[in-house]
Amino acid sequence: MKSTYQVLSPGDIRSAREHDEFASDLLFGLSQPVKEISSKYLYDDAGSQLFCRIMELPEYYPTRCETEILLRHGPAIVESVGDARLNLVEMGAGDGTKTRILINQLRGRHVDFRYVPIDISESAVSELCTELVQECPEVAVKGLVSDYFVGVDWLSHQNAARNLILFLGSNIGNFDPTRQVHFLTDLWNALNHGDYLLIGMDLKKAPEIINQAYNDRQGVTAAFNKNLLHRINRDLGGDFDPDQFVYYSAWDPFAGAVKSCLLSKAPQSVYIDGLCRSFDFALWEPIHTESSYKFSVADVHKKARHIGFEVVENFFDARHYFVDSLWRVVKE
Ligand SMILES: C[S@@+](CC[C@H](N)C(=O)[O-])C[C@H]1O[C@@H](n2cnc3c(N)ncnc32)[C@H](O)[C@@H]1O
Missing domain, CATH: 3.40.50.150 (Vaccinia Virus protein VP39)
Incomplete structure (x- = not known):
């Protein structure tokens, strides 16, 4: 039997529809009092490859x-x-x-x-x-x-x-x-x-077992999260400098979840051409990238x-x- 796959709308990043969905989700997320980007956007081609590396890490x-x-x-x-x-x-x-x-x-x-x-x-x-x-x-x-x-x-x-x-x-x-x-x-x-x-x-x-799993020594999980910024730059014309953000992740026993984010290392403003607007980041302000409930x-x-x-x-x-x-x- 022949193997096949089909792109169900709106699944394909190259389609105008997904591009628009990414833009509107990003506009919404970065306009929230606590900035956030849906974790589903972690998985472009580069993100999926990085996740394969995460699965092989000794800590994960x-x-x-x-x-x-x-x-x-x-x-x-x-x-x-x-x-x-x-x-x-x-x-x-x-x-x-x-x-x-x-x-x-x-x-x-x-x-x-x-x-x-x-x-x-x-x-x-x-x-x-x-x-x-x-x-x-x-x-x-x-x-x-x-x-x-x-x-x-x-x-x-x-x-x-x-x-x-x-x-x-x-x-x-x-x-x-x-x-x-x-x-x-x-x-x-x-x-x-x-x-x-x-x-x-x-x-x-x-907590130490969970925290180690999301903070590997090789920095693959950090690269996986920072890839979001590269994706915004590539797909939506953002001017994020990924070196101006640091990955942070910790178990929150009250929420029962690992909360992962990118923290702004400086007060900065980032322009996203595809959204025709800029976003201000205060020193150490987080962008929430993923929750992992346990x-x-x-x-x-x-x-x-x-x-x-x-x-x-x-x-x-x-x-x-x-x-x-x-x-x-x-x-x-
Ligand atoms: C954490 S990985 C787990 C992969 C696999 N289930 C495993 O156990 O190894 C999450 C997978 O879900 C996909 N994914 C994330 N959000 C999704 C969504 N909203 N709809 C469909 N797939 C999604 C990602 O592309 C990725 O392949």
């Missing part, structure tokens, strides 16, 4: 933990979902390295399935689809370049097979708690009774129940740093 435990979970519990996960024809849909698939573990389990059981990776990064989707067609030519792959929310809308029209949705890497933690509920409710609405969601959630743990096991159950999912089983790594929780949609 989530990827290794989730790989361990899928290697150890992949057979049980696949067993729980059953052998019926399957739509394996992944939200924010990235490079899909961990997903290959599940794909190989499904192939081993001869389950009839197609794989639909959905990601806002076109380079991530295109590379993943190209690689998969070589590695497993018998698997039907249909990548979609799209925002999660457009992806969920697409999903609501897919009824031909049971859905297993993957939302790995604690991507859910990049939403604040209100948007977590909003997104998961939209997803629940798009799914059918008996469909499954495998959701990866990073668990609360000692969860307790009780949070996992509360969230699932609140929305209408039943927790089938929680799968942990040996240190209980991370959980992949298998949820089933209950509508009857």
